[in-house]
Amino acid sequence: MFDFSLFKNLNLHESSDFISALSEIAEFKTFPKNHIIHASGSICSHFYIITKGIARVFYFKEEKDITVHFAAEHDSITAIDSLIQRKKSKYSIETIEETETIAVNINSLELLFEKEPQFERFGRLFLQDLYIDLVERIDDLQLHTAQERYDTLLSKKPYLFQRVPSKHLASFLGMTAETLSRIKGK
């Protein structure tokens, strides 16, 4: 069985049955640095829990590479639009460091939800967390200056500034690389 305690969104006490079931449809996968785990335009087949390393979700908007999500140890990562709508994803997933993951096949997960409806609960709770994250991100983008957005991210996820190229941080923060550089220089 996999060690799902590595995944912060699961509460082990409440969900050991689910974890057993999950283990049966999961497998270890390791990817080298700067590797495209999932390419946009295809349906994303897996949901990944990162046990080591760091990765990002991004897409191209008018030729610009926009990062929308970072995931490090204990985080999960997937092409969320594909997972939700079961259609080709506009997002790609790329490792930033060499990355070790527990990969859960999404079709198998759907089958599990059908067979054991009580596990739907975890799908819902997981989406709820994602939703809250997204709401905070909107607040941030709509109501704060570049400096404030930088400060917020720095306090929430300081390790990103050590491990991720600035250009990706800049697009994630909704500013140009130049602006981020100037903010850092102070």
Added chain:
Amino acid sequence: MFDFSLFKNLNLHESSDFISALSEIAEFKTFPKNHIIHASGSICSHFYIITKGIARVFYFKEEKDITVHFAAEHDSITAIDSLIQRKKSKYSIETIEETETIAVNINSLELLFEKEPQFERFGRLFLQDLYIDLVERIDDLQLHTAQERYDTLLSKKPYLFQRVPSKHLASFLGMTAETLSRIKGK
């Protein structure tokens, strides 16, 4: 039984059992114009499906009244943070016109999910729709000009421009009332 065909997020063919169950925990409620249905700082007890009228979700950020959601006929409205986290909401809900709703008690809904886990599916599908909406909103705010955001909303929900005061549209679009006025004036 209530006519849930009035709610676009439910597919009647797939979910008639769920609709029967939902009907038993729902009731009609009508609110006058400019009425606060739910006040921030309290836990939101209901989830509303609007059958007539229009309402908005808003909150105060540094004294400014920010609208984050509009709902008209066939839409649902609730204080989403309260619904998800079962805690005091930072959002308020206010009618813009006289509004008729089907009100579903959230505690009853939770009990229903516990008793009939197969209904969790609807909770998940509903959240998925919300999530997709939110992702589109982030894209919009982060990557488009005020003019483009105006154009997008005008094509998606033209009726808002007839029925909602401009100041609320402006805050929803992430711009000042002055900027919106200038854009409209062209």
Added chain:
DNA sequence: CGCCGAGTTGAACTGAATCAAGAAACGTGG
């Protein structure tokens, strides 16, 4: 009729983007 909030219009200001050029870091092959 007069008031007040909402909407409009103009002028000045500003945060951040763009454009440009140079410096530093990176990885790739010899």
Added chain:
DNA sequence: CCACGTTTCTTGATTCAGTTCAACTCGGCG
């Protein structure tokens, strides 16, 4: 392990979209 070319980062000058502030108009309602 170094040399080279490419990408990333920094720094400066300029521009621009959108905000702020202020004055004025309009429309609804007591």
